[in-house]
Amino acid sequence: MAQTMTDTFIARSPAIAARVMGGEMMIMSAVDSTFFSLNEVATVIFQAADGQTPLAEIIEKRVCKEFEVEPEEARRDAEHFVTELSKHGILLVSDKPIPAHNFPNTPNLGKQ
Amino acid sequence: MSLLVEMNDRAMKLGVPLSVHIDVTYRCNERCQHCYLDHDDLGEMSTAEIKDILDQLAEAGVFFLVFSGGEVFMRRDFLELVEYARKLMFNVKVKTNGVMIHEYEARRMRELGVEQVQISVYSHRPEVHDAITKLPGSLKRTLDSIKFLKAQGLKVTVSNVLMTYNRDDHRATQALAKELGVSYTLDPTVTPKMDGDTSVLALRVDADNLDELFADPELVGNPEEFCAKPGPVDEDTMEGYSCSAGHTACYITPYADVFPCVQFPLATGNLRKQKFMDIWKHSPQLAEVRSIKVKDLTVCSSCSHAGTCTRCPGLAYMEGSMRGPSSSDCEKSFHRTGIPSANMLRKAAAASSGPLIQIAPMMA
Numbered sequence: 001m002a003q004t005m006t007d008t009f010i011a012r013s014p015a016i017a018a019r020v021m022g023g024e025m026m027i028m029s030a031v032d033s034t035f036f037s038l039n040e041v042a043t044v045i046f047q048a049a050d051g052q053t054p055l056a057e058i059i060e061k062r063v064c065k066e067f068e069v070e071p072e073e074a075r076r077d078a079e080h081f082v083t084e085l086s087k088h089g090i091l092l093v094s095d096k097p098i099p100a101h102n103f104p105n106t107p108n109l110g111k112q
Numbered sequence: 113m114s115l116l117v118e119m120n121d122r123a124m125k126l127g128v129p130l131s132v133h134i135d136v137t138y139r140c141n142e143r144c145q146h147c148y149l150d151h152d153d154l155g156e157m158s159t160a161e162i163k164d165i166l167d168q169l170a171e172a173g174v175f176f177l178v179f180s181g182g183e184v185f186m187r188r189d190f191l192e193l194v195e196y197a198r199k200l201m202f203n204v205k206v207k208t209n210g211v212m213i214h215e216y217e218a219r220r221m222r223e224l225g226v227e228q229v230q231i232s233v234y235s236h237r238p239e240v241h242d243a244i245t246k247l248p249g250s251l252k253r254t255l256d257s258i259k260f261l262k263a264q265g266l267k268v269t270v271s272n273v274l275m276t277y278n279r280d281d282h283r284a285t286q287a288l289a290k291e292l293g294v295s296y297t298l299d300p301t302v303t304p305k306m307d308g309d310t311s312v313l314a315l316r317v318d319a320d321n322l323d324e325l326f327a328d329p330e331l332v333g334n335p336e337e338f339c340a341k342p343g344p345v346d347e348d349t350m351e352g353y354s355c356s357a358g359h360t361a362c363y364i365t366p367y368a369d370v371f372p373c374v375q376f377p378l379a380t381g382n383l384r385k386q387k388f389m390d391i392w393k394h395s396p397q398l399a400e401v402r403s404i405k406v407k408d409l410t411v412c413s414s415c416s417h418a419g420t421c422t423r424c425p426g427l428a429y430m431e432g433s434m435r436g437p438s439s440s441d442c443e444k445s446f447h448r449t450g451i452p453s454a455n456m457l458r459k460a461a462a463a464s465s466g467p468l469i470q471i472a473p474m475m476a
Contacts, residue, residue: 015225017203019175021130022122026115026175028203030225035115 210257376426
């Protein structure tokens with residue numbers, strides 16, 4: 001893994017269940033059955049994790065712009081988030097784009 | 113508070129159907145003695161109809177999805193339905209007898225990220241299991257399926273129903289599950305058929321069997337805690353609800369009918385005529401189910417078990433009233449704690465005081 005993760009690609013694992021409820025993303029890992037609740041910023045990163053968009057671009061174009069945070073702070077928090085979720089098999093991380101067949105396509109995650 | 117409990121509380125508050133059980137078929141390759149279903153195909157949903165419903169359920173916020181039947185693999189499109197559900201990111205659990213699961217089916221379910229597979233096993237002895245399922249060779253095929261699923265690393269639970277036929281076998285069946293490296297659940301509840309036929313209730317085990325189960329640490333955890341006498345019933349309990357049926361959970365039949373639960377055959381709408389959210393939000397029947405708090409229960413609100421009973425509103429409904437008691441749960445509460453329920457006391461009093469209407473001759 002590179003020194004920073006901003007040149008990496010992230011994708012939602014096919015082994016998870018996820019749904020938006022009350023404005024928060026709820027995720028369950030099928031690997032270890034752990035549950036996570038994501039806040040708004042984490043949800044944006046999770047939904048943008050299409051395997052094709054570099055993490056750096058997600059941080060710059062989605063997180064910094066939509067939430068008006070400093071790039072350094074956003075990068076640090078995003079990397080921590082990605083590391084945590086990848087440990088539980090929820091996000092796949094690679095230094096190359098991740099083929100689309102490895103993860104769910106445009107999931108309908110609900111509006112509740 | 114665990115995130116799962118928090119999720120349930122939030123779903124309750126927001127009126128989100130967190131869990132849906134969908135029977136994709138009532139057809140089955142077994143004919144279990146205790147089964148509550150009619151196995152004829154009376155016009156089950158097509159692949160496209162089920163996919164459309166899955167889209168609606170995802171939109172409605174459903175997280176946990178149980179595929180069951182009948183036997184799910186009687187549908188040739190079953191794995192296609194699982195794939196579709198997983199693309200919608202449901203947490204998927206499959207209930208099956210396992211008879212049609214071989215290496216391919218097990219591998220596909222692992223690839224698709226199925227969370228858990230629950231397999232019915234009624235005995236460790238073929239002569240008992242096969243006599244219950246009425247399918248010769250079924251135990252062997254079911255046990256083979258568990259091995260295929262385990263080899264793929266899938267989580268498997270052996271599910272047993274205790275009845276008169278297998279009451280002496282449950283410990284050995286539990287040991288078999290342990291040997292296979294899978295979890296085990298045992299349910300002593302035999303329910304009436306969905307058409308109201310109660311003849312299957314003759315298969316229910318007697319009191320001695322319940323006493324034995326409730327003292328088994330492997331089944332109930334700490335028996336002392338499990339069998340503790342109920343404490344005083346507080347206001348929160350009286351303002352609460354019996355279970356999640358109709359509140360955060362519901363059941364869909366192969367014919368697109370929506371019920372509050374698989375054990376609660378109260379028709380609330382049909383997905384061939386209405387959208388899921390129309391039924392979930394506007395069904396008068398669901399509104400009635402949701403309106404019933406413990407304090408509104410006709411007999412149970414005065415029962416000392418009100419805060420700890422496993423009262424099933426569906427069984428109560430089949431017994432006569434969704435606000436009434438469920439006698440089989442009264443029996444369980446009694447055998448768990450030694451304290452008779454209000455319903456049992458009421459019945460005993462009625463029996464000892466003679467007929468409701470009495471006529472005595474007048475003296476001349």
